[in-house]
Amino acid sequence: MKKIINNPENFVKETVEGIKLAYPEKVDTLENDFRILIRKNNPKKNKVGIVTAGGSGHLPVFLGYVGEGMIDGCAIGNVFASPSSQKMYKMIKACEFGKGVLCLYGNYGGDRMNFEMACENADFDDIKTAQVLVKDDVASADENKKDTRRGVAGLVYAYKIAGAAAEMGYDLEKVVEITQKALNNIKTMGVALTPCIVPEVGEPTFKIEEGKIEIGMGIHGEQGIEIKDMMNADEIAQLIFEKLNKELKLQENDEVSVMINGLGATPLEEQYIVFRKIAKILNEKNINIIMPHIGEYATSMEMAGLSITIFKLDQELKELLKKPANTPFYTNINK
Amino acid sequence: MKKIINNPENFVKETVEGIKLAYPEKVDTLENDFRILIRKNNPKKNKVGIVTAGGSGHLPVFLGYVGEGMIDGCAIGNVFASPSSQKMYKMIKACEFGKGVLCLYGNYGGDRMNFEMACENADFDDIKTAQVLVKDDVASADENKKDTRRGVAGLVYAYKIAGAAAEMGYDLEKVVEITQKALNNIKTMGVALTPCIVPEVGEPTFKIEEGKIEIGMGIHGEQGIEIKDMMNADEIAQLIFEKLNKELKLQENDEVSVMINGLGATPLEEQYIVFRKIAKILNEKNINIIMPHIGEYATSMEMAGLSITIFKLDQELKELLKKPANTPFYTNINK
Known part of the structure; x- marks a missing residue:
């Protein structure tokens, strides 16, 4: 094993510390939680929030796309493991800017289960949410089972399109529709x-x-x-x-x-x-x-x-x- | 050996083909020579040209920095080998915009020898040139022999500073002076x-x-x-x-x-x-x-x-x- 790390248990926290120290003007941790990164100084108070989540170990996915024109928040778990639904819920609340929140993420069981719960919790707070799953990996299932496919690099295009649509000021339904249209292609x-x-x-x-x-x-x-x-x-x-x-x-x-x-x-x-x-x-x-x-x-x-x-x-x-x-x-x- | 390549002999040419196909609006090969990349549509006809050269195998160094605000031309050799002085000379001629050309490159024997010859040839054409060598690798020699040190990642900062100084419209002497000041630090x-x-x-x-x-x-x-x-x-x-x-x-x-x-x-x-x-x-x-x-x-x-x-x-x-x-x-x- 040759990795440039310290205690493996601190791998994720120290990575996020590095990102936060590198881009203090662009991103921040939410309430000092090193598993939730949010866009800093979000300038638009009347736009759809775009959030994502997933396991660590895929940089620049997911954290690297938090910022202007892409995503507003990102919760991460341990390497290759989903973050908890509580963290997702906290993130959704922080990324509600008056037009609801789109949860845009790869189609993996843990992330799906946790986002379901997080969105239910957000619903109790009257935060409108929608979920769009990225399923771009054609190798992961045949076309007749494409709803079971996993999300991979296509996530980045999805963030770009959804983020740009949100910046246009579109409502949640329209951002969902455009993002889904993109993902079909x-x-x-x-x-x-x-x-x-x-x-x-x-x-x-x-x-x-x-x-x-x-x-x-x-x-x-x-x-x-x-x-x-x-x-x-x-x-x-x-x-x-x-x-x-x-x-x-x-x-x-x-x-x-x-x-x-x-x-x-x-x-x-x-x-x-x-x-x-x-x-x-x-x-x-x-x-x-x-x-x-x-x-x-x-x-x-x-x-x-x-x-x-x-x-x-x-x-x-x-x-x-x-x-x-x-x-x-x-x-x-x-x- | 597991590399995603075709015939190893075509490694460099196919890499440059890829770069040219990817960024047709930003870069071009000089007279269809796949060992010389130049900035496309160079907008300033009265600025110092900044050129570099070196062996392949270090992307984004060197080719990736050809463009606005950095370097105007780059000649590359085989993997880890200097390009010829003829190619450097052709590149220098193409990057003379009325204020002379700065050759800014890492301190390696082959590159140095070939740039010397290329600059002599340019001199016959009354093109004013200067050479600044990057020697940032402190591990490559002790401080009392720092003139023998090799150039490594510090090249990128040198391109950035020299490129920005050239865009300011400074003359060759001033661009050299600023770049050398940067390199000392x-x-x-x-x-x-x-x-x-x-x-x-x-x-x-x-x-x-x-x-x-x-x-x-x-x-x-x-x-x-x-x-x-x-x-x-x-x-x-x-x-x-x-x-x-x-x-x-x-x-x-x-x-x-x-x-x-x-x-x-x-x-x-x-x-x-x-x-x-x-x-x-x-x-x-x-x-x-x-x-x-x-x-x-x-x-x-x-x-x-x-x-x-x-x-x-x-x-x-x-x-x-x-x-x-x-x-x-x-x-x-x-x-």
């Missing part, structure tokens, strides 16, 4: 090459053999579709593109955003090599790429591998994607 | 936990034993100061801080920027844990942190480890650091 699949290490465990919790690649592995090491002999970058890009496009059914002149997301240990050079192939496939089909995202957006600590997300846009979604954002990990200047 | 040291893999070699070119950490290792695997038993995050931060501060001699009320730079495979969580400790040390001494940088700024592909850079600011340097920048990998909104 966001599909992701990943591959993993090496495992990650949960700090409190201290060694990999699963193994991928030398010379092998796991297609469709989840960001907590959930089993993928298939283990194959190592493939090259173009083969990986082609395979994932076909899987995503089977559902997106992209047509000539469509517009898409593409995210190549490093899972932690995969060099940026390799991510660009994969992007290059996806861009070539799309160019051949006369499909336009808007605002590509290449880098580490949703990781599994030191896991090697990457995911590809394709987000099919319409005019409204494109405009919202381009709106400004300014969070610790995501800056967009609208030009 | 920029000190870096790193630690490595695992090696990286040069694509054409296919396996690690050096080894760090399980349970060990190499203090002061260079970004190409150059030998460090010492191999130690694995240390915890706070110990690493304390050790590096003391080494840097021996030279910076920070005083109460000083202002600094701090960069925690992941070398490739080290999770962002761990980088924040280290930043937290550095921030605490500085807070105790009443030293203010301005614009901290935490993330992967200068990597060695999949090497695990991180470096810490401290940049001591004066009023002029602080203002230049805060100026806007907009490159593929570095966005700063001046607020």
